[in-house]
Amino acid sequence: MTRHFLRDDDLSAEEQALVLQRALELKAAPYSRRPLEGPRTVSVVFDKPTLRTQVSFAGAISALGGLPLVVDGNLAQIGTRESIADVARVLGPQSAAVVWRTHGQDRIEEMARYTGVPVVNALTDDFHPCQILADLLTVTEHKGRTAGLTLAYVGDGANNMAHSYLLGCALAGMHVRVGTPAAHQPQPAVLARAQEIAAAQGGSVQVTDDPQAAVAGADVVVTDTWVSMGREQEKGARQGAASPFVPFAVTEELMAGAAVDAIFLHCLPAYRGTEVEAAVIDGPQSVVWDEAENRLHAQKALLSFLLEGPA
Ligand code: NVA
Numbered sequence: 081m082t083r084h085f086l087r088d089d090d091l092s093a094e095e096q097a098l099v100l101q102r103a104l105e106l107k108a109a110p111y112s113r114r115p116l117e118g119p120r121t122v123s124v125v126f127d128k129p130t131l132r133t134q135v136s137f138a139g140a141i142s143a144l145g146g147l148p149l150v151v152d153g154n155l156a157q158i159g160t161r162e163s164i165a166d167v168a169r170v171l172g173p174q175s176a177a178v179v180w181r182t183h184g185q186d187r188i189e190e191m192a193r194y195t196g197v198p199v200v201n202a203l204t205d206d207f208h209p210c211q212i213l214a215d216l217l218t219v220t221e222h223k224g225r226t227a228g229l230t231l232a233y234v235g236d237g238a239n240n241m242a243h244s245y246l247l248g249c250a251l252a253g254m255h256v257r258v259g260t261p262a263a264h265q266p267q268p269a270v271l272a273r274a275q276e277i278a279a280a281q282g283g284s285v286q287v288t289d290d291p292q293a294a295v296a297g298a299d300v301v302v303t304d305t306w307v308s309m310g311r312e313q314e315k316g317a318r319q320g321a322a323s324p325f326v327p328f329a330v331t332e333e334l335m336a337g338a339a340v341d342a343i344f345l346h347c348l349p350a351y352r353g354t355e356v357e358a359a360v361i362d363g364p365q366s367v368v369w370d371e372a373e374n375r376l377h378a379q380k381a382l383l384s385f386l387l388e389g390p391a
Pocket of ligand 1 (some may be wrong): 100203208239240241306307308309318348349
């Protein structure tokens with residue numbers, strides 16, 4: 081059966097732990113697995129801007145013995161010039177896997193129905209599951225574990241990062257808190273699914289409109305841009321002085337309410353002075369550069385798992 085990674089809970093808790101363990105192994109021995117030897121092509125398609133995702137997937141695919149073929153989705157015009165199903169039936173037979181950054185989650189689900197090879201979500205409007213694998217790897221390296229730790233995400237509670245933290249960190253047995261304005265709550269279905277996972281894994285999920293309560297005593301504090309790709313026309317309302325997100329900015333003061341040894345994560349790109357103060361992201365608690373590098377190791381492990389299985 082072809083396995084895909086379209087959202088965080090496409091891996092079971094056991095499989096997520098296996099991928100994270102494999103990421104640690106591959107970080108120590110970068111060329112120890114070669115499932116793409118040939119080289120076999122992996123198509124990496126971008127309908128939205130990218131930096132970290134393009135570089136880290138190219139590096140991961142190369143190190144696994146393969147050829148990363150970066151495709152400009154805007155040139156291909158997937159879904160307008162030709163249907164997603166037809167694109168999938170062209171890419172599938174010529175690719176060992178397809179990695180796609182696109183808009184609606186329905187688009188990547190349709191791609192996965194027709195490729196016949198693993199499809200990996202490299203960010204959609206709803207989820208960014210590869211980033212969460214990198215974040216969990218970073219937490220594991222800095223804290224020695226994930227289960228039982230509290231992660232506080234403050235900012236836009238309705239975006240892809242919020243949804244993926246809810247699902248992915250619940251799978252990892254964490255206590256997940258989302259601090260967000262009442263009008264920017266996560267999708268109810270995602271929240272319900274995260275609660276179900278947390279109950280099974282010994283963690284918990286909480287959403288609050290009080291940023292101090294979200295961060296209180298947390299082991300990991302994270303945020304994300306208030307203006308996700310595709311929402312550029314809302315920039316004034318979301319980043320201006322009257323933005324509902326202003327109380328959720330990660331300032332030194334907010335960070336002081338977390339555990340004394342808390343770490344700070346941000347998927348990047350970051351806007352200093354908006355969602356995070358420079359003193360925090362450039363300060364001693366920030367591990368964002370480890371986090372960015374860990375995209376490489378986590379995605380290498382994920383591709384290896386999807387192509388080679390658990391062994
Ligand atoms: N929420 C952000 C994540 C960027 C990696 C966006 O979708 O633009």
